[in-house]
Amino acid sequence: xxxxxxxxxxxxxxxxxxxxxxxxxxxxxxxxxxxxxxxxxxxxxxxxxxxxxxxxxxxxxxxxxxxxxxxxxxxxxxxxxxxxxxxxxxxxxxxxxxxxxxxxxxxxxxxxxxxxxxxxxxxxxxxxxxxxxxxxxxxxxxxxxxxxxxxxxxxxxxxxxxxxxxxxxxxxxxxxxxxxxxxxxxxxxxxxxxxxxxxxxxxxxxxxxxxxxxxxxxxxxxxxxxxxxxxxxxxxxxxxxxxxxxxxxxxxxxxxxxxxxxxxxxxxxxxxxxxxxxx
Amino acid sequence: xxxxxxxxxxxxxxxxxxxxxxxxxxxxxxxxxxxxxxxxxxxxxxxxxxxxxxxxxxxxxxxx
Numbered sequence: 001x002x003x004x005x006x007x008x009x010x011x012x013x014x015x016x017x018x019x020x021x022x023x024x025x026x027x028x029x030x031x032x033x034x035x036x037x038x039x040x041x042x043x044x045x046x047x048x049x050x051x052x053x054x055x056x057x058x059x060x061x062x063x064x065x066x067x068x069x070x071x072x073x074x075x076x077x078x079x080x081x082x083x084x085x086x087x088x089x090x091x092x093x094x095x096x097x098x099x100x101x102x103x104x105x106x107x108x109x110x111x112x113x114x115x116x117x118x119x120x121x122x123x124x125x126x127x128x129x130x131x132x133x134x135x136x137x138x139x140x141x142x143x144x145x146x147x148x149x150x151x152x153x154x155x156x157x158x159x160x161x162x163x164x165x166x167x168x169x170x171x172x173x174x175x176x177x178x179x180x181x182x183x184x185x186x187x188x189x190x191x192x193x194x195x196x197x198x199x200x201x202x203x204x205x206x207x208x209x210x211x212x213x214x215x216x217x218x219x220x221x222x223x224x225x226x227x228x229x230x231x232x233x234x235x236x237x238x239x240x241x242x243x244x245x246x247x248x249x250x251x252x253x254x255x256x257x258x259x260x261x262x263x264x265x266x267x268x269x270x271x272x273x274x275x276x277x278x279x
Numbered sequence: 280x281x282x283x284x285x286x287x288x289x290x291x292x293x294x295x296x297x298x299x300x301x302x303x304x305x306x307x308x309x310x311x312x313x314x315x316x317x318x319x320x321x322x323x324x325x326x327x328x329x330x331x332x333x334x335x336x337x338x339x340x341x342x343x
Contacts (some may be wrong), residue, residue: 038299039295041305053327058301058302250302
């Protein structure tokens with residue numbers, strides 16, 4: 001997308017909503033912005049219906065601020081909580097049938113490479129743990145096996161949150177939920193470890209309690225996916241509504257998880273490490 | 280919304296920690312002229328995450 005597309009002609013400028021005018025005047029399109037600059041520019045994410053204190057919406061906000069070129073980014077998602085914040089964002093977003101996001105992203109990336117051979121068009125999958133680890137696991141893994149140049153970002157809230165609290169494959173063992181009253185009986189699916197052996201050239205596991213690490217991981221993953229192959233970022237985004245903690249404790253829960261089962265981890269191939277060192 | 284965050288201008292040092300912790304977009308803004316943070320109370324959902332990260336106790340959540 002050229003920035004010309006979002007700039008209104010003078011005759012229509014007065015009719016546009018205030019949010020749109022601010023986006024044109026102070027949006028993140030012309031200058032390079034990062035997570036550290038949040039609060040000083042108009043964000044591409046708009047008002048959304050996520051619950052108060054939602055970790056998923058914080059994750060979406062951070063990753064949207066970290067996109068290296070939002071005007072040339074296509075986000076592919078799937079139904080779930082992540083969908084609410086992304087549908088009214090000021091970037092190209094495509095929703096898919098549940099679990100199909102990596103297959104759709106593959107087709108879109110190949111088409112964009114043919115149509116715009118001299119421009120980097122970033123195709124980024126942003127979906128929840130249900131879309132990536134349960135229903136879409138086969139299509140996700142196959143896109144990694146095929147070495148597609150797309151970035152996959154999982155917003156892991158460890159539950160099917162918007163359907164009332166069913167256990168997901170990424171829920172922790174023993175976790176009691178609204179619709180899993182006896183607790184989950186098997187452990188978390190090791191998607192991060194699977195990414196290492198399935199062809200991903202870069203991967204990072206972060207939580208929303210470390211916003212700068214989230215920003216760095218998302219930026220690295222997208223830049224690496226342009227040149228080398230599939231990349232994967234897993235962000236822990238706790239859910240106060242279904243995990244039954246007060247909404248002001250989201251970051252505390254994420255910080256505790258960082259010491260326990262969500263320690264910061266990053267992997268990359270030798271050529272990717274050399275490429276990132278050159279940037 | 281019924282409750283929203285409020286900044287005490289005497290205590291705010293403009294460290295921007297609250298901006299990085301807020302799940303709502305375009306609610307907390309950094310004002311370069313005063314080097315402080317301002318809240319858009321119409322869009323704040325009052326979750327209180329900014330209050331928990333503020334080391335200067337400059338933020339409170341109350342009904343509006």
